Amino acid sequence: MAHSVELLLDPESESWVVGIWAALSAAGLPSQGAIRSGTNRPHVTLVAAEHISPEVDTSLASILPADPLRLGLTSVVVFGGKRATIALGVVMTDALMSVHREVAAATTPHATRVFHHARPGDWTPHVTIARRVPGDRIGEVLGTIGVVGDGVTVAPQRDATAVALRRWDSDTRTDVVFGG
Template sequence: MPLHAVEGLLDAATDAEIRREWAVLADAGLPSQAKHQGSTNAPHVTLALAGAVPDYVEARISRAVEDFATLPVRLGSLLVMGSRRFVLARLVVPNPGLLALQQSLAAAMVGAPDVPEQVRPGRWTPHVTIARGLGSRQVGEALAVLGRARPLDGGIESVRRWDPDAGRTWRVGGKPTMGS
C-alpha cells in the first residue's frame, strides 16, 4: 500500500545533479529513478509518511510549514538500504533546521494511521533516492558507475504533499517549484 507523504523538494541545481545521477545509472542499464515516468517523480527528501491523512492532520501539516523558507542541506555520500532488494540514495546530512522541520511534521502527523517507525524522530535517515529495487550485484555496479559522490550543498526550497490515492501532489510550503 503506497503511503501518503510530506516531501522536501530541492533547489534547481541540486535537483539537476540528482537527475544527472539518475541518468548515469539509466544509461548503464541499471535501476534508476529516471525510469519512473510519473509526472510527480522528483528528487526529494521524505519528511513524513502515513497510511492516510485526515483533514485535521492536513491542517496541522499546513501550519507546520506555513512560514517555511529555503533550508540549506548538504547531500553526502551514497547510502545503501535494504536487505534483499536495495535502495541506493544520497545521504542528507542532518542539521538542526532539517531535524526541527522533520520533528514538527512528525508532531503534525500524530493521529494519522500507519506512520512507519523509520520516519519517527530519532529513527529517521534523511536521504534522496537514486535507485530502488537493486540486486546485490547491481549495487556494486551502481557504485562503480557513479564513483565517489562529492558532497553537494543545496537547499530544500519547498514542501509538498503526495497523495497516492489521488495520484497527485501539491505544495504546502515554500517556493513553487517544477515538482510541486
C-alpha cells in the same frame, strides 16, 4: 499504498539528482528516473504513512522556515539486502531535525500507521537514487555514479536547499506543494 510529506530541493540540486538518475538509466541499471509519473521528483521524505489526510495541509503550509533550509547531500547510503535502496545521505542538522519533528507532530494526528523509519529518532534523511537494486548490481550502481572505481572511493557532495514541502497521495497519484 504509502502517503508522505517531503522536502523538495532547489532547481539546481534537483537537476543534479535527475542527472544521476539518467546516468543509471542509460547504463541499464535501476533508477528513480524510471518512474514516469509527472510528480516524480528528488526529495527528502520527512513522514511516510499508510494514509495522510488532506486535513494536515493547513498545518504543513506554515512549517517550512522563511529562511532557506540548507541541506548537505553527502555520501551514498545503501539500505536493505537482496533488493537495496541506494540514496544520497543528508547531513542531520538542528534545523533539519526541527523541521522533521514539526512535520511529524503535525502529521501524526492525521495519519494512519506512520512507518517506523519516518519517526523522530528512527529517521535517516536521504534522497533516493535507486530502489530494488539486486545485491549483485550494487557495485555497478556505485561505479556508475562515480562512488567507486579503479580503487578510488569518492563521495558525491552538494550543498542544497529545501525550497518547498509537499504532501504526496499515492492513492490518487497527486501532490500538494507548499512554498517554493
